[in-house]
Amino acid sequence: MKSYISRIILGVFLLSTQFIFAQHLSKSQFKVKGNCDMCKERIETTARKAGAKTAVYSIDLQTLTLETDNTASTDNIIKKVAEAGHDNEKFKATDATYEALPGCCHYERDLHAKPLENHDHHSKKENEFYVKGNCESCKARIEKAAKDAGADSAEWNAETQTVILNFNSEKTSSDTILKKIAEVGHDNEKYKSNDNTYKNLPACCLYDRNIPFGETNPKVHTEEGTASEHADHNQNNITNENHDNQEKQIEGVIVTGSKAATSLSKKEAGLVFNIDKKELLKAACCNLSESFETNATVDVSFSNAVTGTKQLKMLGLDQKYTSLTKELLPEIRGLASAYGLNFIPGRWIESIQLTKGGSTVTNGYESITGQINTELLKNAEKPETSLNLFADFNGRAEANITSVSPINDKWSQTFLLHGNGTFGDTDMNDDGFLDRPKGTQLNAAYLLNYNDLEKSGLGSHFGINFIKDERTSGQIGFDKKIPQEKQSLYGVGIDISRFQVWNKTGYVFKGKPYQSLGWMNQYTYHQQDSFFGLRNYSGKQHTYYSNLIFESILGNTNHKYKAGASFLYDGYDETYLTNNFKRNEIVPGAFAEYTLTGLKYTLVAGARIDFHNLAGTQFTPRLNFKYDFTPQTILRLSAGRGFRTANIFAESQQYFASNRNIQILQNGGNIYGLKPEIAWNYGASLQQEFKIFGRKSTIVADFFRTDFQDQVMVDLDRSPQQLTFYNLDGKSFANSFQTQWDFTPFKNFDVRLAYKYYDVQADYIDGRREVPFMAKHRGFVNLAYSTNKNNNGGFWSFDTTLNWVGKQRLPNTSSNPEEFQLPSYSESYAVLNAQISRNFNKKIRAYLGGENLTSYYQKNAIVDFKNPFGNYFDGGMVYAPIMKANFYVGLDVTF
Incomplete structure (x- = not known):
């Protein structure tokens, strides 16, 4: 009996002891570096051998969760993990141990922790x-x-x-x-x-x-x-x-x-690059046209030798085939096509989202080669006012003032002010013509933001913008005040007034953060009065845009959808010479988009239908698919349709500074007698991350093809004295291949290398030809280095970009006299830009830079410049820079 009782007492004692010890198990969590399942097994096994009761390692979170009793030291466990080759927040593995790990286990060693014997790590409690x-x-x-x-x-x-x-x-x-x-x-x-x-x-x-x-x-x-x-x-x-x-x-x-400064989203199904405002500080970036000088995806070039404006090209096609938006609202289109890039100052930009290929149907039907969206400054934790002053050595100066401030916990506001002026006579090629126009621009905007998401689920963003831009160009000595008929010199005058007001309002349903309703509205008025020698061109555009979007889920967040309706009104009134062209485009539309998210894939399928009063009913499907073979290897596929109406005068102003006669071969359409432009775009890209020099490196290779179902051809080859517009009869296509490699050889030094190949051809009236002014081969190198910050936050930055452009087909000028003929192909050339900046502290930054430091420029950029009123004068045959090296200085001050 006593033996039985003693056994019971002993059992109770042992159970009580186990219970007591079990209650004293403590849980703690540490940051530990690892890369794969082999790492996970090694870390957990090492921890358990070192005394942990349980050890669970998360590759995604890079955390090791331990359960230990009072007999085990977490410091000793974490030290053993480091000795096995895995850096952690307390101890760092030796280089030899790290290098001896299998290749798949080589994580990025950016946790530079030293052994801290008295490190008091936070241990999470059970609740x-x-x-x-x-x-x-x-x-x-x-x-x-x-x-x-x-x-x-x-x-x-x-x-x-x-x-x-x-x-x-x-x-x-x-x-x-x-x-x-x-x-x-x-x-x-x-x-x-x-x-x-x-x-x-x-x-x-x-x-x-x-x-x-x-x-x-x-x-x-x-x-x-x-x-x-x-x-x-x-x-x-x-x-x-x-x-x-x-x-x-x-x-x-x-x-x-x-x-x-530039990142490629892993989450997005499409190929989306996010350009931070830090990227824009690497170059002069006075406006949006100069915001892509350090970006390999977008090609930037002068449009002609008289007006000094720049144009963007993407996937081998002109800017007009890329949707350019501001705050996700239509921006540079219609009459703003030629000069609209100058209307978004670089210092106003908070970020840019660049999408290659088909973009979402929720943003409209006009995108064919992609979308570039610009977000303005509007976020700040505390009031912040910045002043930027800029001047170059050829008479251009500008000032920017930006002020972002919270009003209270719900309201915030942004004031944006920009002014620039070009006052010097710049003629670097001695042809008697200004290389860039003289004039001024005043640009002001006010943004007001409301956020009451927590209580009412309501948020709203309001903006207003006014621009006045006046430019004069042409021969040196031309006086804009003298009537044209009394002028002996050739001149160009461009006066633009622009006004915008917009609102974006959103509501998130209470208790359903995945469900929201958004409504965007914008009104734009744009007026241009201009002359090119003895030719007048003027235009007015009224645009109203509205877009209503509802977003929710089907069952769970793996199945999301968007549905909505849009409305677009464009009223155009244009006069070229004595011909007046008026039209109203009214486009109601509806759309839906479905997003399916799996463990390794994302599918976004959307379609919209638009009822265009002049172009007829248009159906626009688009598809984007992303598959993650591994977290470091991502494949993307895309396909989609887009359509647009061509604004042949506004979009071809680079050829107005010539004596070409305009001819429109009408084809029964309702817009200048022409049909709308319709194209399909297909794309595939592969993104691969790997280690080099012990640091992360990324290579992205993509191929896109654009096939036009219909296109408005701009034919410069029928005659050097003629500019002809007509609808495509045959095929027109653009093949674009790009590969880009980003890597960091050593700390603070970034390298970006890229190569692009374009094959752009079209069936013109007299046969298939390469589209002019498009180089088949392009090379790109960007180098960026910065020093470590000092105690005041100061540091130096050095940036340089080299663009190599291969030969380009030039329009046929064989019928001109020999001295006014152009070769069939241009020369290849290289352009080097560089900038040095010094941040003295968090508030003051100064910079000095140079553009086209190779000083390559197109000689005789203007055909027959000595006789601008003669038959052979042509300022639109530009394939290279028209200015030699130009230097600039700038200052940024934040209050």
Whole structure:
């Protein structure tokens, strides 16, 4: 009996001991670097051998979660993990151990932590969960959401980025509470907030979504301010490291990181490049036309030798086939096509989203080769006013003032002011003509933002913009004030007035952060009065655009859809010489788009139908597909249709500075007697990441083909004295291949190399020919280096870009006298740009740069420049720069 009782007592004692020890298991989490399943097995096995009761490693979060009793030292466990080859926040593996790992295990070694014997790592409690936030408003929102979901109490800690929950498990669960917290905009370890919900948080609440859980606290010091409206794009797949370095201090560990100036989104099904304002600071970037000098995707060139304007080309086709939007609203189109790039100052731009190939149907039907969207400055945690002064050595000067400030917790505003003037007579090729026009521009905008997402789910953005631009060009000495008929010199005058007002209003349904309704409206008035020698051209355009979008899910967030309706009105009134052309385009439309998200793939399928009063009913399908073979290997496919109506006068003004007669071969259409332009675009791209020099490197190769079903041909070959427009009869296509390699040979030094091949041909009246002014081969090199920041935040930056352009087919001028004939093909040439900038601190930056440092320029850019009123005069045959090297200086001051 005693033996039986003693056995019971011993059993109870042993069970009690196990229970006591079980209750004293503690859970902790550490940042540990790894790259694959082999890493996961090695880390977990090492941790368990070192004394951990359980060890779970997350490759995605780069975290190791340990359960230990009071006999095991977490420091010893983490040290053993480092000895096995894996850097962590306390200990760093030796170089020899790291190099001995299998190739697939070579993670990026950007966690430069030193052994810290007294490092007090935060150990999560059982009822503690990672929740991201940024300020006191976040704290209040998180704790209120938790209580609304049934928590008895909730305490969010900004330093540890965790919330401690107390709740009755019979009434609710941690999953329910964390889901509710995500629904109000805060990512956590179990649920991710909807992108729209996150973007509509107040500016002060926009936390960094790219930092893994457990690595964020209010000691983080960044130079970037708040996230932009498109932060969900900018956080993905840094393709190169722009070293405007940020230091993140995490409980004694200093982590040095950087944010890309240009990034390629891994999440997007389409090929979308996000260009940050830091990228724009690498060059002069006085306006949008100069914003792509360090970008390999977009080709920038002078349109003619008289007006000095620049044009963009993408996928081997003219700018008119790319949808150019501002705040996702139609911007550079219609009468603004020729000079609209000059109307968006570079210092106003917060970010640019560049989509190659078919873009979403929600933004309209005009995109054929892609879309370039510009977002203006409108986010700041605290009031910030900046002044930019710029001048070059040839008489151009400009000033920009930008002011972004919160009014209260719901309202914020932005003032944007730009003025420029060109006062010098620049004639570098001694032909008697100005290489660029003289004149002035005044440009002012006001933006007002409202955000009450937390309470009412409502947000709104209002903007107004006014532009007055006056330019004079032509022969030196031309006086615009003297009537044309009394002039002995050839002159060009361009006066433009432009006014815009727009609003974007959105509503997120309460309790359904995945469901929203947005309505965009914009009115634009554009007027141009101009003359080119003895030829007059004037035009007025009234445009009203409206777009209503509803977004929700089908069952769960793996199945999303958008549906909506749009309306576009364009009223045109143009006069060329004595001919008047009037038309009204009225286009109601409807669209739908479905997004399917799988573990390794994303499919976006959309279609829209538009009822054009002049072009007829148009059906526009588009498809984008992304497949992740691995996290480092991504394939994208796209296909889609686009259509547009050609504005033949506004889009061909580069040829007005000539004595070509305009001829329109009408084909029964309702727009200048011509039919609309319709094209299909197909694309494929492969994105591959790998390690070189111990750092991440990315290669992107893409191929796109554009096939025109109908096109308005601009024929310069029928006669050097004639410009002929007619509809395509046959085939017209553009093949575009590009490969780009971004890598970092050593710290703070970024390299971008690219090669492009174009094959662009069309069936003209007299046969198939290459489209003129399009080089088959192009090369691109961009180098960027910056020094480390000093104690005041100061550093130097050095940027240089080399563009090599192969030979181009030139229009046929064989019927001209020999001295006025052009060769069949141009020479190849190279253009070198460079800039040095010095940030003295966070407030003051000065820069010095040079454009076309190779000083290559097109000799005799103007055909028969000595006789501008004769039959052979032509200023539109431009294939290269028309100015030699030009130097500039600038100053940025932030208050």
